[in-house]
Amino acid sequence: MVISTTAGDRADHFLDCTFASRYVRNPVPKFMMPATSQPKEAAYQIINDELMLDGAPRLNLASFVTTWMEPECDKLMMASMNKNYVDMDEYPVTTELQNRCVNMIANLFNAPIGAAETAVGVGTVGSSEAIMLAGLAFKRKWQHRRKLEGKPYDKPNIVTGANVQVCWEKFARYFEVELKEVKLSEGYYVMDPVKAVEMVDENTICVAAILGSTLTGEFEDVKLLNDLLIKKNKETGWETPIHVDAASGGFIAPFLYPELEWDFRLPLVKSINVSGHKYGLVYAGVGWVVWRSKEDLPDELVFHINYLGSDQPTFTLNFSKGSSQIIAQYYQFIRLGFEGYKNVMENCMDNTRALKEGLEKTGRFEILSKDIGVPLVAFKLKDSSKHTVFEIADSLRKFGWIVPAYTMPANAEHIAVLRVVVREDFSRSLAERLLSDIDKVLNEIDTLPSRVSMKAAHVTPTVDEGVNASEGMVKPGKKSVEEIQREVATYWRNLVERKRTGVC
Structure with a gap:
């Protein structure tokens, strides 16, 4: 050509x-x-x-992923960039460091293992791979049990909240598992354990609870879920287990809320994933998955290879991958220790509270995130009749800030929010600067014509017209003012996204 x-x-x-x-x-x-x-x-x-x-990574307040590490750790990572982790026989020390990390995490999550025992787990490429592996283990164990009982085993399902991260949808689609989602409601943006257990049936391979919702940072009530599921299992004879997706909250809860029961202290929690590249304080991308015991990981899912120099067990979706993130994780564990992680998380929460208080002082926002959870602030406009959170997100980019605006999942789609994730490198001074820039944006959009009213101008007084959210065109049909405002908000969100990606 x-x-x-x-x-x-x-x-x-x-x-x-x-x-x-x-x-x-x-x-x-x-x-x-x-x-x-x-x-x-x-x-x-x-x-x-x-x-x-x-965009500047440290000003990317949409991301949970670590954007700063100490220079010493950077050096270790650069020195190991050429090591392929899968070559365990050639790089035995790196393999040993991974195993130490797995044990440290398992003990942090109160796994029932002795001090000298080896925990069951593996390092992964982020929590997405970790969730795929955990899901496959649940699916295979459920299939075995159904086969022994002489029952069909071709229609497995997982019960989750509608607030789960997209990797759960990927798992369900890739590995042919039905995803049964508990819908949200206004004011309650996490999975309701009561509704979740009601949706459990004999084909449910596990219930997935989220420790740190992406939407609001809130922890789901794993303890209540465990208690309700124990009761249902006893009544039905089923053995439905729990997986905890602790991608965001797994390196927060042990340090800030040690009395909170969400981990292996609960008998139905069989596996937990956590992202080392989030509050594990390592650059992307490293994740971890740990199991309660060897019985919870079917043997046939573990492969043994010997063509790299010795017998090597492996249970991953990926084969070749770098060693640097695993080495960085071990560095952070021994560098910071429990005390260091606790200090980092407490500082993040202090900055979160300062940001929350500053937003409340404007009188323009309602805070949706909870005091107990991931250090982030999710907030919405009290009055979105004239302007939307999507306008605010768009305007903040002029100051370099990347603050995501999005709508909630079903059945709370009419709620549009902004979210600021507070990471270790988001200092108090940056929080104050962000508040100052938000104030400037609010003052600026107050002087502009209402985008909502401009788009609704085509609607007759009887509200007989609607706005096509994807094209901004009028279409027939009776709609309420609230529905029109929601469609207008969607229109502006789509427009901002098209501008950002260059698709206009």
Whole structure:
């Protein structure tokens, strides 16, 4: 294929570097490998120029993922970038460090193991892989039990709240498991344990509880879920277990809420996942999954290979992966210890409270996040009749802040919120700067025409028209004012997203 180099095509198909003339004059094709090599300085500068347009990671308040580590840990990570973790025989020390991390996490989560026992668990590529592995273990154990009972085993399901992260939907779709979601309601944005247990049937392989909802940071009541499920199991003869998705809260609860029962202290909790790259304080991407005991991980899911030098058991979806994040996790564990993690989490919560108080002082917002949970602030406008949270999120980008605006899942879609995740590197001074910039944005949008009223201007006084949320066009049909406002909010959210991604 030949690509034209005319002026009209040049911008679409080629990259020009500001400083490339010092090294090379030819433009670089975007979608085909260049025919010739070029100096390393030019290659570096071309890529660096483009990356300048990315957002600043520390101002990305949408992400739970760690964006700062100590220089000493950075050095350890760089020194191990060329180690393939799967080569356990070649890198036995790295394997040993992973096993130590698994044991430390299992003990932190009160697994019933002795001091000298080896915990059952593995390092993963984030919590997504961890959840896939835990789900597969539950599915296989359920199938075995059904086969022994002579019952059908082709329609497994998992019960979760509608607030679960998308990786649960991926697991359900990829591995053919029905996802039964407990719908949310206004004012209650986590899974209701009572409703969850009501949805459990003989085909339920597990109930997934979330320790730190992505939407509001709230911890679900795992203790109540455990007690209700024990009662139902006793009545039905089923053995429905619990998995705890502690991706966000697993490295928070043990340090801030040690008396809270959510982990292996509850008998039906059979496995737990946690993200090392969130409040485990390691760069993306590392996750962990641990099981209560060996009996909870079916043997046939563990593979043994010997072509890398020795017999090596493996239970992962990925094969080759870097060692650096595992080494970084071990560094953080021994560097900070229990005391250090506790100090970091307490500081995050202090900054969260300061941010929450500042937002409340504006008189414009209602706080939806709870005092006990992940250090984040989820908040919505008290009055969204003139402007929306999507306008605020869009305007904050002018100051460099990335603050997500989104609507709640079913059945609370009409609630639109902003969320600020407070990480270790989000200092009190940054919180104060964010509050100052939010105040500027509020003052600015107050001077602008109401986008909601502008879009609703086509509606007759009898509210006989609706707004098409995807195109901003009027469509027939009776709608309430509240429905129109929700559709307008969706329209502006979609517009902001199209602007952000360049799809307009």
